Amino acid sequence: MAALERRYPPAWAEEWDRVGLVLGEPAAEVRRVACVVDVVPETVAEALAAGADMIVAHHPLLLRGVSSVAPTTYKGRIVHQLIKADVALYVAHTNADVADPGVSDALAARFGLTGLRPLRAPAPGSPAAGAGRGIGRIGELPRPMTLAELTRHAAAVLPATAWGVRAAGDPGRMVRTLAVSGGSGDAFLGAASAAGVDAYLTADLRHHPAGEHLAAGGPALLDAAHWATERPWLDDLAAALRAELGVETTVSDLDTDPWTLHAPAATAPVTAPAADPDPAPAADDKEPRREG
Numbered sequence: 504m505a506a507l508e509r510r511y512p513p514a515w516a517e518e519w520d521r522v523g524l525v526l527g528e529p530a531a532e533v534r535r536v537a538c539v540v541d542v543v544p545e546t547v548a549e550a551l552a553a554g555a556d557m558i559v560a561h562h563p564l565l566l567r568g569v570s571s572v573a574p575t576t577y578k579g580r581i582v583h584q585l586i587k588a589d590v591a592l593y594v595a596h597t598n599a600d601v602a603d604p605g606v607s608d609a610l611a612a613r614f615g616l617t618g619l620r621p622l623r624a625p626a627p628g629s630p631a632a633g634a635g636r637g638i639g640r641i642g643e644l645p646r647p648m649t650l651a652e653l654t655r656h657a658a659a660v661l662p663a664t665a666w667g668v669r670a671a672g673d674p675g676r677m678v679r680t681l682a683v684s685g686g687s688g689d690a691f692l693g694a695a696s697a698a699g700v701d702a703y704l705t706a707d708l709r710h711h712p713a714g715e716h717l718a719a720g721g722p723a724l725l726d727a728a729h730w731a732t733e734r735p736w737l738d739d740l741a742a743a744l745r746a747e748l749g750v751e752t753t754v755s756d757l758d759t760d761p762w763t764l765h766a767p768a769a770t771a772p773v774t775a776p777a778a779d780p781d782p783a784p785a786a787d788d789k790e791p792r793r794e795g
């Protein structure tokens with residue numbers, strides 16, 4: 504816990520967040536740590552089968568108040584399973600998001616981004632304030648690519664999910680500077696626009712915020728599966744625990760995204776960008792912006 508709290512101080516978490524030790528005896532010996540994004544029956548079963556003594560998770564199991572952890576409830580069952588098996592549960596969530604290196608550094612590394620800087624720095628004077636820290640990362644791609652190419656590339660470099668990657672914006676738009684933010688990134692659309700990046704990759708984007716962002720001339724958007732944007736961090740977490748403590752680690756590759764199926768439309772959709780009859784953009788028209 505002390506090693507985790509040096510790397511991801513709990514004070515760096517958002518006020519609404521719930522991080523740190525969820526259950527487990529602080530004095531118990533830990534030899535093997537299971538790293539997971541979500542604490543669900545499937546990842547718990549995996550951790551127990553692997554003989555883990557501790558689970559370190561990204562998402563809080565108990566974010567909101569509960570009045571019971573009875574084993575007849577979904578989460579209570581997990582609490583009972585872990586306590587009976589003497590397996591501790593520890594959460595590093597928004598405190599791991601803002602850390603440097605943090606969750607979005609691992610995501611940025613999948614794209615080979617260089618010259619990394621935070622997408623949204625912590626407020627000056629807040630506990631997390633400090634050079635390099637903040638939510639999301641902005642960096643340069645190793646080579647410019649069109650939005651269409653980047654979308655296929657993202658699907659190839661991110662962990663596989665049924666959701667895959669969908670994108671919004673002109674498919675021919677050239678992308679050099681990319682912002683990435685692991686998890687739900689709606690709230691940072693304005694920060695991505697203000698930063699002047701060519702594209703922003705995150706998860707859980709919605710119809711109205713995404714549409715209005717594009718209509719206002721904002722960066723192209725890539726919407727990946729929530730789990731796929733945070734899974735890369737587990738490798739960093741596990742490597743840090745091994746290096747600092749010499750513990751054994753396992754990393755869960757179980758896709759815990761709720762979406763299990765995806766079917767492309769049977770016929771090509773009628774969309775504004777596809778209506779362009781000339782697929783070859785003029786040299787001075789590399790970054791078309793759709794106004795209003």
Ligand SMILES: [Zn+2]
Nearest residue numbers: 685686687733
């Ligand atoms: Zn998340």
